[in-house]
Amino acid sequence: NAGVTQTPKFRVLKTGQSMTLLCAQDMNHEYMYWYRQDPGMGLRLIHYSVGEGTTAKGEVPDGYNVSRLKKQNFLLGLESAAPSQTSVYFCASSYNTDYLRGTDTQYFGPGTRLTVL
Amino acid sequence: ELKVEQNPLFLSMQEGKNYTIYCNYSTTSDRLYWYRQDPGKSLESLFVLLSNGAVKQEGRLMASLDTKARLSTLHITAAVHDLSATYFCAGTSGAGSYQLTFGKGTKLSVIP
Numbered sequence: 001n002a003g004v005t006q007t008p009k010f011r012v013l014k015t016g017q018s019m020t021l022l023c024a025q026d027m028n029h030e031y032m033y034w035y036r037q038d039p040g041m042g043l044r045l046i047h048y049s050v051g052e053g054t055t056a057k058g059e060v061p062d063g064y065n066v067s068r069l070k071k072q073n074f075l076l077g078l079e080s081a082a083p084s085q086t087s088v089y090f091c092a093s094s095y096n097t098d099y100l101r102g103t104d105t106q107y108f109g110p111g112t113r114l115t116v117l
Numbered sequence: 118e119l120k121v122e123q124n125p126l127f128l129s130m131q132e133g134k135n136y137t138i139y140c141n142y143s144t145t146s147d148r149l150y151w152y153r154q155d156p157g158k159s160l161e162s163l164f165v166l167l168s169n170g171a172v173k174q175e176g177r178l179m180a181s182l183d184t185k186a187r188l189s190t191l192h193i194t195a196a197v198h199d200l201s202a203t204y205f206c207a208g209t210s211g212a213g214s215y216q217l218t219f220g221k222g223t224k225l226s227v228i229p
Binding site: 015031033040041042043044045048050058059083090092094096104105107108109111 | 121126158159160161162165174205207215216217218219220221222
């Protein structure tokens with residue numbers, strides 16, 4: 001049981017390049033999330049998904065796109081990277097039933113450190 | 118729009134001392150979470166607080182929630198070096214919401 005995994009762990013891009021970050025979870029969670037963490041800013045929600053085939057915008061969605069074609073995977077895309085997107089990106093997942101029971105928690109992946117030059 | 122404020126943002130404390138981290142939130146939040154993050158690592162869930170007056174304890178950490186004051190606290194008892202980390206609180210945007218809004222975090226350093 002690997003939990004939440006993220007690929008890659010590190011990446012350096014030039015301005016204007018594109019890339020896709022992959023998040024995978026093996027816990028059969030319905031909900032998945034993408035956050036970015038910047039120094040002194042806490043975590044901010046980029047996009048989230050409540051199930052396979054669904055996505056929704058979070059607090060800071062501009063410049064990012066997401067897809068959830070399979071329940072276990074959640075992809076985050078940057079079509080044209082900008083220096084302002086230099087950040088650490090975390091994926092997380094959770095059970096919807098745990099939320100209803102009040103025992104929910106989000107399980108976080110190890111993070112992807114992205115630098116845009 | 119939910120805003121979550123933590124204070125202090127930095128806390129240096131001696132081993133064996135007690136201290137409290139405060140988390141204020143601006144509007145109704147369905148529940149309140151506390152997470153821990155070690156340097157360069159991911160986030161680990163500590164507590165989920167659901168209702169007014171909720172109190173949860175794990176080891177030297179105790180979290181409480183006062184929904185009327187829109188305040189949660191994380192109390193550290195007899196701090197040890199292993200508790201050095203950044204602690205985040207997070208709230209949800211409203212009943213039934215699973216979108217978390219995080220505070221900026223409190224970086225705790227426990228020194229001998």
